Amino acid sequence: MAGPDSPQQQVEEKAEQIDDAELAFQGINMLLNNGFRESDELFRRYRTHSPLMSFGASFVSFLNAMMTFEEEKMQMASDDLRTTEKLCESDNAGVIETIRNKIKKSMDSQRSGVEIVDRLQRQIIVADCQVYLAVLSFVKQELSAYIKGGWILRKAWKMYNKCYSDISQLQEACCRRSSDQQGALASDQANHNTSAESSGRVTEEVLDRLKGSVSFGYGLFHLCISMVPPHLLKIVNLLGFPGDRHQGLESLAYASESKDMKAPLATLALLWYHTVVQPFFALDGSDSQAGLLEAKAILQKKAMVYPNSSLFIFFKGRVQRLECQINSALASFQDALEFASDQREIQHVCLYEIGWCSMIEMNFEDAFRSFERLKNESRWSQCYYAYLTGDRLRKVSLTRELCVLGVVEVLYLWKALLNCSSSKLQLMNQVLQGLDEQSSLGLKHLLLGAIQKCLGNIKDAVQSFQLAAQDEYGRMNNSYVQPYSCYELGCVLLAKPETLSKGRSLLLQAKENYAGYDFENRLHVRIHSALASIKEVVPH
Template identity: 70%
Template structure:
């Protein structure tokens, strides 16, 4: 099988180019199979997360499926191709099929630790999507113990999933470890993990607050849209039951996102408006207001009669807020939404 590290170098070349589709400059430099793997990474990981160029991911998934169909005959026991097959299933919301692929890839990669770790990561995320918290925390716990990438981040995911499963004592112990594992002081993900773990440790975690933490990362990593209606309904019930004042804005932001995934735009708008007006929890959840304003803008962009108002909300989210968690991530999404708007309505 191909070197994961070398593949990631090819991926870096692609994501740094002006247009990911323009790959001709690479064809003479790297084996074609690595280009295929890099394209699979772009279409199933990079594009869905960042929504680059404001484009729909549907065509990318079709291309990914075509590559996988051709290469599965040539590389029937490739852990990497099996991994990407799982990514396609996940993006199509076939979570059980995705989990089966990731477990198969994990087994095929018995002597390739890097691939094992990306498979464990996806198993953890798919388990969170399915609200199977015990399987999720076991996957993240293994990453916390084995991975050198971000033990702090994996410890936080382990803690919230362990707490969400009902093991609050175990979760409290893991939250104490998060600070000890905090090594990359300028890394926004680790900063976020430390702040969240410290807060949960101080107030004594409840199962509901840990589930809130799971829903929050699903939202921030754009995985809520992969959740089934039944799981979204459970999330809605948990969020509605929370009455912690400091979490009120976050609660409404996540409720809005859940309603949006359900297609219930009226309730989504109401929840996002409540989140955008939350001042009390702003110091604890600094990103809630700009993200809520952004979400309102995106909903309003969907209707021709409110496009102008939607654009104003996007610009407000971009210009009126600074120094909050995941600011760069939101700016990428705002840029993407505005770029789409320019294509539809030339400025």
């Protein structure tokens, strides 16, 4: 009777049984289910096992750096990413443990298929590493770092584009080959040599995973660049970046349904787009419900996979807030806060939303507590949190109308008025009507117009926007009021065919006649989206 295998043999057999793609997928799922520490341990245990597991370890290191914003961890993440990059670019990267175990007993024809997959996988990983290194470079907020980061991103985009094209061609060839083989398989089902695996060809399943892997970065590039304001597009085009919103969304949707480790991240990216980016930049005009159906469908589909994920519960709260279910949103953000007990940055985004929901409800004490904690704990946007905290403190001032004006102004600029209930909007309207401060009249009319628009009183909204656009006295104090008023008035006029031309003229006026005012970039993004929507309806 044979004796037990040696420990070394057991390790080798175990290594052969490990599917690094599946293991990496499990590691990311573990991370999203609040198992940050466990995910980190898993990836680090197998980081020398394959380029994919090395990237997983580096990605978790990168997330840790971005969540803590600590210099030491940012340097560690940078080192880890470069280590993974060097591993992928080395001549021996294709024959480290996983690949060696898979091909050591194969024939030369089999080796070619594995090597194609390995080469593409390593190129995608290098591009991913380049993107995260660029982000770490941007965080330094230095001119040289921005320039360096831009060129790093350019290199990453070229790699994504090439891999995406190569994989798409391989998929087409695989489909043609599959059709051609139908007759052969039917005539000789016992002949296993016709399979893609034994012939050394790349299987459809592997190509689908690779397409999902590259589609995450490829889609994010398209989506993010599509939202760049026109006056910055010259710089972006100089670097060779594209920007197709629909292509970006399609690629992320493909990635989210794949078996690649980045599939859960693509799902989060889609939720982020539908619940944060789309409403904030008004990418679908005044349609505040745009994207909500997609977000709700994603959350419902993933509920069983991520039942207690702080991030998925957070996005559930975002959907509820956009549906004006503020009490339900507060409950979801509070749940997410508790589930993220070991993840400080996730706690902070939950606190941020709790603060905003409290402000929407005009519950200033709870809002103050959230923003005060963020001001003291967060390493990001401390000046912004200090402003919000101070803004809430001003509620004790004798000039109640000016205090409410400040609150409504912030809610307007951050596209949160749409989330307010009719009763709260009526209360804001009533208070602002009693404001007579001469220097704030333009701002007052802009905000009154926005409130009336939310309430559906379009005629009153137009009148208020016109008064705001004509205000010259308060222009020095609130330089953004006039361009924003032109934009708002233009958007209202776009709704009717007979006033569409006038609306377009006002949008162009807001875009071209004003410069150097506060919140200029975000308005340019909104104007760009509004003008693009006109072209979709009435092509030029």
